[in-house]
Amino acid sequence: MVIFTEDDQKYVHSCGCHVRRLPKVVTNVNCAIMTLIVLMVLYNPRSFNWLIFSSIIATGASAYSVYNELRYGIIGYLAALVLFCSNEVYQLFSHPVYQNWSPGLVTFTLLVVLALYLYQIWLFYCFQDFLRKKQTEVTLPMTRIPRNNGSPPAYEPFMTQNVVHTRKVSFVM
Numbered sequence: 806m807v808i809f810t811e812d813d814q815k816y817v818h819s820c821g822c823h824v825r826r827l828p829k830v831v832t833n834v835n836c837a838i839m840t841l842i843v844l845m846v847l848y849n850p851r852s853f854n855w856l857i858f859s860s861i862i863a864t865g866a867s868a869y870s871v872y873n874e875l876r877y878g879i880i881g882y883l884a885a886l887v888l889f890c891s892n893e894v895y896q897l898f899s900h901p902v903y904q905n906w907s908p909g910l911v912t913f914t915l916l917v918v919l920a921l922y923l924y925q926i927w928l929f930y931c932f933q934d935f936l937r938k939k940q941t942e943v944t945l946p947m948t949r950i951p952r953n954n955g956s957p958p959a960y961e962p963f964m965t966q967n968v969v970h971t972r973k974v975s976f977v978m
Contacts, residue, residue, distance in 0.1 A: 816935055825874075828932045831925060832864075832871045839864045856892060859885070871932070876940060879933040883926060890922035 816824040839861055846853045863885040870878025897903050897915055906914075 818931075824931050824935045828871045828879075828929055831928060832868045835864045836868055856889075860889065863889075867929075874936055874939075876933050876936040879929055879936065883929050883933070886922060886926050886929070890919070890926075893918050893922070 818824065818827055820827070822830070842857060843861065846857060863882055866878055867882040867885075869875070870882060894915065897911060897918070903911060903914075
């Protein structure tokens with residue numbers, strides 16, 4: 806049986822950050838961007854639409870899930886990221902502002918948007934996989950290896966070291 810360790814090298818990204826730290830950084834950046842969008846909406850209330858509302862909800866839910874390490878909230882945010890990514894691609898091809906751009910600029914913008922979304926999806930998928938492995942580690946109480954911190958193991962509710970269990974058996978013939 807493989808024992809789960811949080812400090813394993815496979816949970817460190819190529820930039821040197823642990824799989825827990827990088828989603829927190831990305832979530833903080835998303836919260837800062839959403840704060841700017843909310844300030845712009847307060848300045849011009851006509852620009853508020855369902856996508857801004859849903860992205861505010863998704864960013865708040867992801868921040869709560871990342872900081873409290875809730876795996877199912879991260880899975881919901883992954884689904885929202887896929888929807889937001891598909892909406893961005895749709896907007897690039899259908900919005901009248903983007904139709905006046907040169908094809909090279911639209912292609913470059915599409916590649917950058919897809920790269921950012923795919924990296925964010927991969928990052929949060931790795932984080933929820935880390936949480937899944939952390940939550941599914943199950944050890945049986947009697948096979949638990951106690952840590953060397955001086956505290957008694959969790960499966961000994963009483964001090965039973967000095968107790969001798971004997972049973973007297975008598976046979977009748």
